[in-house]
Amino acid sequence: PADGDGGDGGDGDGEYELDPAAQVASLLAPVCATMAIVVYLLKTVDAAEQPASGFSEIMVYQEHSSDDAATIAGGVALNALAMVALLFVVTSGLVLLYRFSCYAAIYGFLLFSVVGALFVSGSELLRGVRDAYDPAGTLPDLAVLAAAGAFAPFGTAAVFWSDLGCARRCGFDLPRSRQTSLVLISAIIAYNLTKLPEWTTWGVLGAVALWDIVAVLTPRGPLKVLVETAEQRNEPIPGLVYEGHGIKLGLGDFVFYSLLVGRACLSSITAFAACAIAVLAGLCATLALLPVLERVLPALPISVAVGILFYFISSSLIEPLAAFAADQSLFL
Secondary structure, three states: OEEOOOOOOOOOOOOOOOOHHHHHHHHHHHHHHHHHHHHHHHHHOOHHHOOOOHHHHHOOOOOOOOOOHHHHHHHHHHHHHHHHHHHHHHHHHHHHHHHOOOHHHHHHHHHHHHHHHHHHHHHHHHHHHHHHHOOOOOOOHHHHHHHHHHHHHHHHHHHHOOOOOHHHHHOOOOHHHHHHHHHHHHHHHHHHHOOOOHHHHHHHHHHHHHHHHHHHHOOOOHHHHHHHHHHHHOOOOOOOEEEOOOOEEEHHHHHHHHHHHHHHHOOOHHHHHHHHHHHHHHHHHHHHHHHHHOOOEOOOHHHHHHHHHHHHHHHHHHHHHHHHHHHOOOOO
16 A cells, blocks of 8 residues: 555655655656566566466466366456455454564564565575576576575665664664665565466456455555554554655555566566556556545555556557558558
């Protein structure tokens, strides 16, 4: 979700006296950077040679090209429910821990997740990039692990520097390093999600967008409860949140935006361009609603809905028309 005052969603009591264009740009830039990194990895790293995504383990149904439409539809629905169930368990668990002030457990889980993304998944991706540019393998695996091992502690420290009180005790903050690390974490997770089968990806995106609405807008939605509890305590929301100029966006939004664009990139340049524009336009529309509705808003539904629509329009209409025009030597 997107939050006008820095929460995990969007609300209207934020610092709207800031330049609106600067506020929007402060989130569009990192979202574009995350999408660009995912596309770069998809074009550079041979995904077929990388280990399967850990997200595949929670998928109930494994797609096969020989499956009929009914089997695929039912399987995709099960996979989407599995992903939503995972999100429900994680977010509800965080809410319960926060309700009972179990900060050690919350930050322990978040630290484990960040280290896993930056070191474990990061080293695998570095190895893939190394193989793409150095197929002979002159740079040893040990050097790749050393690079990931050197960056992971720094990136993890930057992410939690302020949350754990280090900025106050040391007298300085690391905002740029934190933002960079959050973008890299989002890109790594999104890249791993692009390994999900195509129809499962679209089903998961649609289901997650609906879950975002439930989690943020319903009276007892876990993200809504989390934001309200943090406001009552006058505390920052515990979680991985990217802060722009007076607006914050949950890292999950970065991940699923980039997953959508990355999946489109695997199809064609036309689909990639259409989906990238759709996602950014949807984000702008969501941000524009913040000062109007003055409440926490889910950041995924508009972007995902428009992005999926644009994908299927481009792949089923625009590309066939372009191919036909090319075959007939027709030019506009």
